[in-house]
Amino acid sequence: xxxxFVAGNWKMNLDLPxxxxxxxxxxxxxxAAPPIDVAICPSSVYLFPMARAIADSPxxxxxxxxxxxxxxxxxxxxxxxxxxxxxxxYVILGHSERRHTIGPKGxxxxxxxxxxxxxxxxxxxxxxxxxxxxxxxxETLEERDKGRAEDVLTRQLAGSLAGVDPAASMDIVIAYEPxxxxxxxxxxxxxxxQEAHRHIRGRLAERFGRDAAERMRIQxxxxxxxDNALTLMKCPDVDGALVGGASLKAADFAAIIxxxxxxxxx
Ligand code: PEP
Numbered sequence: 001x002x003x004x005f006v007a008g009n010w011k012m013n014l015d016l017p018x019x020x021x022x023x024x025x026x027x028x029x030x031x032a033a034p035p036i037d038v039a040i041c042p043s044s045v046y047l048f049p050m051a052r053a054i055a056d057s058p059x060x061x062x063x064x065x066x067x068x069x070x071x072x073x074x075x076x077x078x079x080x081x082x083x084x085x086x087x088x089x090y091v092i093l094g095h096s097e098r099r100h101t102i103g104p105k106g107x108x109x110x111x112x113x114x115x116x117x118x119x120x121x122x123x124x125x126x127x128x129x130x131x132x133x134x135x136x137x138x139e140t141l142e143e144r145d146k147g148r149a150e151d152v153l154t155r156q157l158a159g160s161l162a163g164v165d166p167a168a169s170m171d172i173v174i175a176y177e178p179x180x181x182x183x184x185x186x187x188x189x190x191x192x193x194q195e196a197h198r199h200i201r202g203r204l205a206e207r208f209g210r211d212a213a214e215r216m217r218i219q220x221x222x223x224x225x226x227d228n229a230l231t232l233m234k235c236p237d238v239d240g241a242l243v244g245g246a247s248l249k250a251a252d253f254a255a256i257i258x259x260x261x262x263x264x265x266x
Contacts, residue, residue: 005217008039012043023054034058133172174217
């Protein structure tokens with residue numbers, strides 16, 4: 001039985017007082033011992049204060065990125081070991097904004113963002129540091145419209161998990177985040193989500209074996225809101241959610257967590 005997992009990706013949002021207020025309200029809204037895992041992923045400069053804010057609560061901490069080296073001349077970057085020191089359990093890797101929005105533009109106007117190869121290096125480094133990577137994959141609208149969604153997922157999974165020790169596979173969380181659903185208010189239908197998650201689990205089974213794949217958690221991300229969380233989380237291969245916008249409001253994030261508990265734990 002996979003333990004469901006809901007994480008909030010705060011992206012580059014909130015100032016410190018609002019982050020503290022959000023956690024404080026969230027703590028009052030969550031059950032003392034929820035039957036699912038819950039995490040917040042604030043900006044890296046807020047990891048230490050947020051670690052204090054969530055102390056003695058069921059909320060765990062995640063970072064939004066890292067650099068895959070232990071130390072060295074990498075100005076502006078943060079190593080997995082540094083992130084671990086803040087008290088993080090999770091690190092989000094290969095988010096679509098890092099793959100498609102952040103980075104220099106090529107001659108065709110497209111952003112040459114983070115590659116699968118870089119995501120894989122980060123994934124191995126996060127595992128080596130004793131944390132859980134949340135590896136994001138997902139197709140663009142153009143790729144879906146061309147009928148290439150499954151091929152893209154297959155390629156991203158193979159590339160982003162390259163070189164990962166199969167013994168560590170069960171410590172990896174995959175987040176299926178169709179790019180066209182992120183921050184757009186347009187979520188995948190439960191049928192689309194289930195189809196993609198089933199495909200992902202099939203590829204994980206080929207890579208790590210059926211038993212490991214059945215135990216690995218696959219979150220859905222992309223405009224998850226209180227009113228769609230329950231139906232999405234009822235899909236048999238959807239093991240929780242990676243939530244962006246709605247994680248910035250305690251009431252909405254708590255309602256999504258509640259939807260996940262209703263769908264998966266009753
Ligand atoms: C995300 O940023 O991972 C995300 C899913 O965002 P949103 O929920 O706002 O679509």
